[in-house]
Amino acid sequence: MSGPARLSIFAAPLLLAALVSAGAEIALNERRSAYDDMSRDNKAMQDDDTSNPGMLAVLDGEALWAAKAGASGKSCADCHGGAKASMKGVAARHPSFDASAGRPVNLEQRINTSRVQHQQASPFAYESKEMLALSAYVAMQSRGEPIAPPDDPRLKPFLDRGRAQFNQRQGQLNLSCGQCHDDNWGKSLAGNTVPQGHPTGYPIYRLEWQGLGSLQRRLRNCMIGMRAESYAYGAPEYVDMELYLMWRARGMKVETPAVRP
Amino acid sequence: MHKQPIMQATRRAFLAAAGGAGAALIVRPAKATPAAMTAAIKQVVGEAQINSGKVKLDLPPLVENGNTVAMGVSVESPMTAKDYVKAIHVFTEKNPQPNVISAQLGPRAGKAEITTRVRLADSQQVVAICELSDGSFWSDKVDVIITLGACLEDNLI
Amino acid sequence: MARTLINVPQKAKRGEVIAIKTLISHVMETGFRHDNMGKAIPRDIITSFVCTYNGEEIFRAALHPAIAANPFITFHTVATESGTIAFRWTGDNGFSQDASAKITVG
Numbered sequence: 001m002s003g004p005a006r007l008s009i010f011a012a013p014l015l016l017a018a019l020v021s022a023g024a025e026i027a028l029n030e031r032r033s034a035y036d037d038m039s040r041d042n043k044a045m046q047d048d049d050t051s052n053p054g055m056l057a058v059l060d061g062e063a064l065w066a067a068k069a070g071a072s073g074k075s076c077a078d079c080h081g082g083a084k085a086s087m088k089g090v091a092a093r094h095p096s097f098d099a100s101a102g103r104p105v106n107l108e109q110r111i112n113t114s115r116v117q118h119q120q121a122s123p124f125a126y127e128s129k130e131m132l133a134l135s136a137y138v139a140m141q142s143r144g145e146p147i148a149p150p151d152d153p154r155l156k157p158f159l160d161r162g163r164a165q166f167n168q169r170q171g172q173l174n175l176s177c178g179q180c181h182d183d184n185w186g187k188s189l190a191g192n193t194v195p196q197g198h199p200t201g202y203p204i205y206r207l208e209w210q211g212l213g214s215l216q217r218r219l220r221n222c223m224i225g226m227r228a229e230s231y232a233y234g235a236p237e238y239v240d241m242e243l244y245l246m247w248r249a250r251g252m253k254v255e256t257p258a259v260r261p
Numbered sequence: 262m263h264k265q266p267i268m269q270a271t272r273r274a275f276l277a278a279a280g281g282a283g284a285a286l287i288v289r290p291a292k293a294t295p296a297a298m299t300a301a302i303k304q305v306v307g308e309a310q311i312n313s314g315k316v317k318l319d320l321p322p323l324v325e326n327g328n329t330v331a332m333g334v335s336v337e338s339p340m341t342a343k344d345y346v347k348a349i350h351v352f353t354e355k356n357p358q359p360n361v362i363s364a365q366l367g368p369r370a371g372k373a374e375i376t377t378r379v380r381l382a383d384s385q386q387v388v389a390i391c392e393l394s395d396g397s398f399w400s401d402k403v404d405v406i407i408t409l410g411a412c413l414e415d416n417l418i
Numbered sequence: 419m420a421r422t423l424i425n426v427p428q429k430a431k432r433g434e435v436i437a438i439k440t441l442i443s444h445v446m447e448t449g450f451r452h453d454n455m456g457k458a459i460p461r462d463i464i465t466s467f468v469c470t471y472n473g474e475e476i477f478r479a480a481l482h483p484a485i486a487a488n489p490f491i492t493f494h495t496v497a498t499e500s501g502t503i504a505f506r507w508t509g510d511n512g513f514s515q516d517a518s519a520k521i522t523v524g
Contacts, residue, residue, distance in 0.1 A: 022426040039321060041331035050425035056443040059421050191325055191408020209331035210446075210487035261325040314419075329486040356484050357450040364479040364493070371496035375479075378486040381419070386508035 026182055026196055032254060034195035034260060041153035043209070046186065054136060054257025057129075057212045061137025065128060069112035070121025076134075079118060083141050092147050092254050093137035095243045097154045103236060104158050104243050107135050108214065126233035132212045136203045139256035147254060149247045162244025166238060171228025192261070198249040199242065199260020208261065213243055293359045295386075298352050302360040302390060305350050306398045311390060315399040318351070319376075327381040327407040334389045336373035337400070346373035348392040353383040381407055388396035419515065420444055424505065426519040432498035438469065438477075439492045442515060445467050448483035464489055464509035465486075472501040497523045 030089050035043065065076045066203050078082070080086040095104035105113065108131055112123035122129035149155070166177045180189070181197035188194070202215040209217075216238045223230040231237050293301075302311075319333035336346045345368040350391045351361040364375050373391070379389070384407045420473075442464070449461025461483065469477040477493050503510035504518040 036495075037327070041321060043330065050423055050516060051441065051490060051492075053443075053490065055423055056421045056488060059423065061442075149475060207326045210328050241419050353484060356464065357448065358480040358482065358484070360480075361484040362479055362481055366477055366493065369476045369496055369498070370494050372494040374494060376490075376492045378490050380484050380486050 002246040006126070015106045015224040024182070026185070028251070031196060031198065032251060033200050033248070033255065034193075035201070035255060035258065037193045037195065038259075038261065039092045039247050042259055042261060046255070048196055048199075052205065052257060052259060054209050054212055054259065056202070057133045057136045057203070057205075058140050058257060059132035060129070061135070061140075064134045065137055070119035071113065071238075072118065072120045073121055076114070076119075077158075083138060086142035087138045089142050089145050089148070091256065092145045093150055095155075095158075095239050095246065096150050104155055104239055105124050106215075106239050106242050107139065108216075109234065111135060111138070127214060127217055132203050132214065135214070136212060137255050139202065139254065143256055145254050146251045147246055149243070149250055155243060158240045159243050160249055162240035162247075164246055165241050166248075171223065171226035173228075175226045177222065197245070198252055199245045200249060200252050201255035201260070203256065206260050212257065213229065215245070237252070274329050284354060285372065292384055293354065293356055295354050297356050298359040301352055303352075304386070305348075305363070305369055305390065306392075309396070309398050311398045313400055315393075316349075316391045316401045318387060318401040318403050322403070322405060323403055324381065324407050327383070329378050330381055330405075332379045332387075333374065333376040334357050334391070334401075335375075335404045336391045336393075338373045338393065340368055340371055340373060340418065342368045343394070346370070346391055346395045347394055349373070349375060350390045350392075351379070352388045352390070353379075353381065353385055354387070355383045356380065357382065361387075405411055419457050420507070420513075421518040422505070422507075422515060424446055424517050425519055426503050427497075428520070429522045429524065430511045432497060432523050434497045435494050436497050437492060437494055438503065438520075439490070440467075440469075440505055440517075441488060441490050443488050444509070444513075446481075446483065446489065450483065458467075462510045463511075464507045464513060465505075466508045468506050469492055469493070469495075469509075470504045470506075471495060474500065486500075489508075497521065498503050 003205045035046065045051055068075045091107050094107040094110060099107040108126065111131070111134055115121045116123055124134070171177045177197065180194050185194050199215045203212045204218070205212050216233055219238055219241060220230040268352045276384045316334065316336045318337070320330065326328050332351070334349050334351065338344065338348065340346065346366055348366070349364045353361055359381055362377060366373060384405060386402055386404050388400055388402050391399055392398055421443040423441040427436050431434050444464050445462060446464065447459055449459070451459045453459055463483055464481050467479045467481060468475060476495050479491060481489060500521060500523045502518050503521055505516065505517045505522040
């Protein structure tokens, strides 16, 4: 798996893709989760909770939910009660508008706001074991629920910005997200099927990572692929993009913790 | 654990530009060779003959990502006190080292079938060998092709 | 402490062959990788997995760096009597983790 070999096969199909003009958004009834394109083995890994390695993090998250933290001496459960009821559908509605921030925040940021303001605890770092565990546990409570971005006019400018970024050519390969995920999904890129890129199962257990990772890690990964400069974790650009991707996947079912190659 | 992605991309681009000479600069561990695998197998079976049959190695022929590949090994055996599978071993040809897993079971298993998830560093042959209670060895081989992913973040093997 | 996830049927008929599934959180660092500075990352893997049924060993596996992170191992055993099926993973740097499950055999 040498770097140079990968670079060359990566570039060739994309040059072809670049000739195609930016297409339209995928019709609602044509949308599909990348789950549908996975091998039998990988589907089985996601389907069975006792063989899904993402469940190890969910169990850690369950323990964190009940653990007292910070100067408040309170746990998440002390205020929210059982996550099964109180967190159902929450991940499906994020990012959502936060009045004090004056902009949308994603699930991870919402968790950290709670930690800092209500538990008086230090925020979890992005991609830390704790943040991935707790966000996986919270998001799993929405498993099977339809993705339902809030119908909130305050989100509109951020949603538009996210959409613009999705269609903006960037990086040394001068590609937009849409050129792959709107215009060329289902085709092959090197050894992979190009997915539509719906954030249905985050945080996901990615076989390549051999671990759990957030949607922002995945976006970063895509930007590296495009040879674009990636943003810092938690950057507003990423959250706007998350907002657009959730809107684009509206109505699709949450799969957290999903398994992906 | 995270590397600086931009630096990496630049380094890769440079290596690509440098071509064959550049490729030699990549610090990679020496890979196991078919000879290393043969030696590792010999450590297990000694001078005994290896027969083909009885054991079935279940691996997909085409794998999207070699970092986590579901693998199963099953052996035809009545699994009685007199006739059972003693051990199952798996070896690879081109991983940094040839050994993957060595499982010891006995008649109490009831069924000689194990599964796990393995790392395959490259397209290669994977070999499963089982040892039966009568001292005989049986093997199965699968050639696996690892297709390169387009947008990999890092080398994990 | 490593998180474990065990799947053993709670009840089984005597003589029935049951499937046992185990997952454990562990990086399984191969020892063949290098960090950004080119420094070798030392090996840190689980090297051994042992399963006992009411104290008697029924399955054992030696693991190598080719086993993927968060090792998943499944195998079978004959349900002989009610009791405890126990698991122990040991590895580099003094790693040791235990888990167990109860089974009722009728």
